[in-house]
Amino acid sequence: MDIAPFELERWFAEYEHEADLMLAESGIRSLSTERFDLDVGELGYVIPTNGDPEFRAEVGARYDRPAEEVLFTCGAQEANYLAFHALLDEDDHAVVVTPTYQALHAVPEAIADVTRVELEPPEWDLDVDAVVDAMQENTEVVVLNNPNNPTGKYHPQGEVEDLYEACAERDTYLLCDEVYRLLAEEPIDPVASLGEYGISTSSVTKSFGLAGLRFGWLAGPEAVVDAAWGWKDYTTISAGKIDQHVAKQAIDDQQSIVPANREVVRQNHDLVADFLDEHGLDWHDPVGVNGFVTVPEGFEGSRDFCRQVVEEVSVVLAPGGCFGDAFDGYFRIGFGLPTEELADGLERLDDFLAEH
CATH class of the missing domain: 3.40.640.10 (Type I PLP-dependent aspartate aminotransferase-like (Major domain))
Known part of the structure; x- marks a missing residue:
């Protein structure tokens, strides 16, 4: 069985371990083991x-x-x-x-x-x-x-x-x-x-x-x-x-865990939506914790943009090209992480876009 390299995982393997902030994660912020019997x-x-x-x-x-x-x-x-x-x-x-x-x-x-x-x-x-x-x-x-x-x-x-x-x-x-x-x-x-x-x-x-x-x-x-x-x-x-x-x-315990996670998503979604509005970037208003955002003008596609972001401000985003060449005009941002980390990442992205 011959299988294609997993583009997104290879991207993460190259950049995630050295970066300060992961704004490409597709999950919600992790729960502590303290709430469970182990x-x-x-x-x-x-x-x-x-x-x-x-x-x-x-x-x-x-x-x-x-x-x-x-x-x-x-x-x-x-x-x-x-x-x-x-x-x-x-x-x-x-x-x-x-x-x-x-x-x-x-x-x-x-x-x-x-x-x-x-x-x-x-x-x-x-x-x-x-x-x-x-x-x-x-x-x-x-x-x-x-x-x-x-x-x-x-x-x-x-x-x-x-x-x-x-x-x-x-x-x-x-x-x-x-x-x-x-x-x-x-x-x-x-x-x-x-x-x-x-x-x-x-x-x-x-x-x-x-x-x-x-x-x-x-x-x-x-x-x-x-x-x-x-x-x-x-x-x-x-x-x-x-x-x-x-x-x-x-x-x-779903009735306790999931509503709390939805609240995190709501707060973080609004932070990202306001940021995108300020910078004239577009997305389809998402359900869940992933948004597919248009790459700003002046970059040679999603990999060029995301590579410069991680190398200059130590924030990992996911190139749309990892999902297929047809989607190279987009990048994925994940907003399920703790709100303070997301706010830090968006501030760094703001500084990056101001320089470019």
Whole structure:
């Protein structure tokens, strides 16, 4: 299997460890371990290796699915990876809506034939008809990320349902990475709850602020979940025991954690929006913690701009070119970090733009 280099992760590897501030992070500020019980007794495997049945049933209820239709994974990244291996082989075809997190198109492209369908700027609207036109007789899965990373676009319920129905009519699965869903003030229904052909992946990384747990899940038809579990035997075998233990506490405490995180997002969103207005920069008003911002004039694309920013004021941004050459006129800013760090980063960006 030949897979493309992960452009964004390679960018971070080059600059993140030496920079003062990370304004490209796509998650919410991290929670402290102090609020959780960390005592799990012996550190053996999670048994059964697909996850604690009662906890899987609790998560499955969010999708109107039983425990047998949920697989616990090491983050949504693994959930997506396993799902693609469960669904695709070299004779199959997939459609991926882009721009998106690179793993959502790079992994399918390493296995099968893939057609990308781009969202339409500046509103990053989803063209359901274009997705349908891209489907072939051997299309096994259509891939969506909602709310979208990097644009922050939240495709509405009606459009997602229309896309699901088009997939179901063609015996094609709709897989939706929904890691930012709970950060929306009014989350739409998850795709896995829409019917037989719906698959949802998610985690506690983004909405809960628990990236270090590396805990996620796949929810969907039992045949797909079972096939993904078979692939998991060759990756991580099971989720971590501490990860599952803490994740259950966080999900049980969702009514405390998620509203507080939404408040952080609201405050930080307004800081960034005011900054962009002051500097004449544009974005589609995002849901979640990512914004896709136009590169200021005078720079040779997103990598040139972001490289100069990190080298001159020690602030990391994400070049839009890392999401595909078509998006080199944008950069991603993440605003889920602690507010004081965001304010510091924006002040440095203000100084940088004043010099240029």
